[in-house]
Amino acid sequence: MEMIERYIYAVTKRLPEAQRDDVAEELRGLIEDMLDERRQNRHVTEADVEDVLLGLGHPRNLARKYRGNNKYLIGPELYDLYILVLKIGLISVVIGFSAVFVIQVILNPVNILDYFINYIVSYFTTIIPMVIGWTTFGFAFVEYFSAGKLEKINIDKEWKPSDLAPIPDQGRQIKRSETIIGITFYVLIIMFLAFSSDYFGIWIFQNGDFSGVVPFLNQEIYSAILLLVLIVFGFGIVKECLKFKYGKWTVSLVVITSIVNLISITLILFMITSTQFWNPDFMSELVQHGIVNEGSEGYEVVRQIWEQMTLWILVLLIIGLVWDIIAGFIKVRKAKLKTKKHSKILG
Amino acid sequence: MSDAHEHIDKLMQELRRGTITIGALSQLYEPQYGYSLVTTLKEKGIQVEPGTLYPLLRRLEKQGLLDSKWDTNESRPRKYYLLSDTGKEVLDLLRVEWQSIVTSMNNVMNGRGESDGDD
Numbered sequence A: 001m002e003m004i005e006r007y008i009y010a011v012t013k014r015l016p017e018a019q020r021d022d023v024a025e026e027l028r029g030l031i032e033d034m035l036d037e038r039r040q041n042r043h044v045t046e047a048d049v050e051d052v053l054l055g056l057g058h059p060r061n062l063a064r065k066y067r068g069n070n071k072y073l074i075g076p077e078l079y080d081l082y083i084l085v086l087k088i089g090l091i092s093v094v095i096g097f098s099a100v101f102v103i104q105v106i107l108n109p110v111n112i113l114d115y116f117i118n119y120i121v122s123y124f125t126t127i128i129p130m131v132i133g134w135t136t137f138g139f140a141f142v143e144y145f146s147a148g149k150l151e152k153i154n155i156d157k158e159w160k161p162s163d164l165a166p167i168p169d170q171g172r173q174i175k176r177s178e179t180i181i182g183i184t185f186y187v188l189i190i191m192f193l194a195f196s197s198d199y200f201g202i203w204i205f206q207n208g209d210f211s212g213v214v215p216f217l218n219q220e221i222y223s224a225i226l227l228l229v230l231i232v233f234g235f236g237i238v239k240e241c242l243k244f245k246y247g248k249w250t251v252s253l254v255v256i257t258s259i260v261n262l263i264s265i266t267l268i269l270f271m272i273t274s275t276q277f278w279n280p281d282f283m284s285e286l287v288q289h290g291i292v293n294e295g296s297e298g299y300e301v302v303r304q305i306w307e308q309m310t311l312w313i314l315v316l317l318i319i320g321l322v323w324d325i326i327a328g329f330i331k332v333r334k335a336k337l338k339t340k341k342h343s344k345i346l347g
Numbered sequence B: 001m002s003d004a005h006e007h008i009d010k011l012m013q014e015l016r017r018g019t020i021t022i023g024a025l026s027q028l029y030e031p032q033y034g035y036s037l038v039t040t041l042k043e044k045g046i047q048v049e050p051g052t053l054y055p056l057l058r059r060l061e062k063q064g065l066l067d068s069k070w071d072t073n074e075s076r077p078r079k080y081y082l083l084s085d086t087g088k089e090v091l092d093l094l095r096v097e098w099q100s101i102v103t104s105m106n107n108v109m110n111g112r113g114e115s116d117g118d119d
Helices: A001-013 A017-039 A046-056 A057-067 A076-108 A110-148 A150-158 A176-195 A217-245 A250-274 A282-288 A297-346 B001-025 B034-043 B050-063 B085-115
Strands: A200-208 A210-215 B067-073 B078-083
Touching: A001 A017, A001 A046, A017 A046, A017 B034, A017 B050, A046 B050, A057 B050, A057 B067, A057 B078, A076 A110, A076 A176, A110 A210, A176 A217, A217 A250, A250 A297, A282 A297, B001 B034, B001 B050, B001 B085, B034 B050, B034 B078, B050 B067, B050 B078, B078 B085
Parallel strands: none
Antiparallel strands: A200 A210, B067 B078
């Protein structure tokens, strides 16, 4: 009865390892019982076996019934988030690749056709498969290992109509597009710093041709810097995600984003005040490229700007942080005033 | 007409999905193996494919409503299923629920004949 074993194998190979032996044994018993019933007192024929197996149906369907109903890669709980991440990823990568293309053309206009072909080809070889592939893989991974737990999280939460969030008014509401643009922006900066740090500096053109870059950052410890940069912008993405989750300005959101900002500014501080952060040969390289002449007035101006850059960046960052907090609280306040007015009308 | 049949098929499938579970549980105060349960249910008028019942038993066991035990003393080894303590409790509650569904569904379904008796 080789066919029976083949059928059992066809079913069990589609099941998790741990269940296979048990299911196989049970199926074998079932098929023999069904054969017993058919044959009465005669010998079992090949045709009997075929009939019984046909009755049980396609092994794939039987296996599916054993596995339960999980017929999707990414379930309804994760689907919205998946689409959102996919959108952000695609937009960022498309903008990034387009920017690289534009830069390449500026640097070397003669090769525009080559660059263009590369650009188009990269859509099919890199952009689409990488972004969609990895995003899908990540989400499918989470879905697979959370098997059923996600559903519980959503259902088990007790819910009261009074929990319903008030409809956010225009001033207080955080637009989805705003956070998506924010995240896209951070992803782009990370991509730029990670892959084309060489171009982060002053571009030198000689006779209209690109001849090199005087980098702002110290190239020797760049990988260490990059790690911190990634963390800082990673915090930026976290902040945007929080804004997305809250959907409106609240006191707690303002406090949380302020804390996140504070942490990233501290990290930046730590980074740029360490003596090795900036390119130590910046001035001498500028002189080498003939941008400024040593001892000239221009040299002094550039040197002063360069040396005070750390200070100015610091000042700007702190102003930015304070502004972020104030703006947040103003938005919260405005919204509260409006809500009060509204409830007066209702009352 | 075939259109109506299609609808009926779908609706019956949905209806059976729940009742088969209850039906299977109701027969498992005494241990039974899968195929004997198919036969018992058939004798009582409930048609169920082994291909549906076997996975169902396994799922109920996983959920803790059934206990199972392999019996290797017979000519061929068989897996016997039996209501667990939780299963018994659940079945008692289910019985009450079922009665109330039957009563209210009867009310609803017989309504048509009463309201326009001419039909």
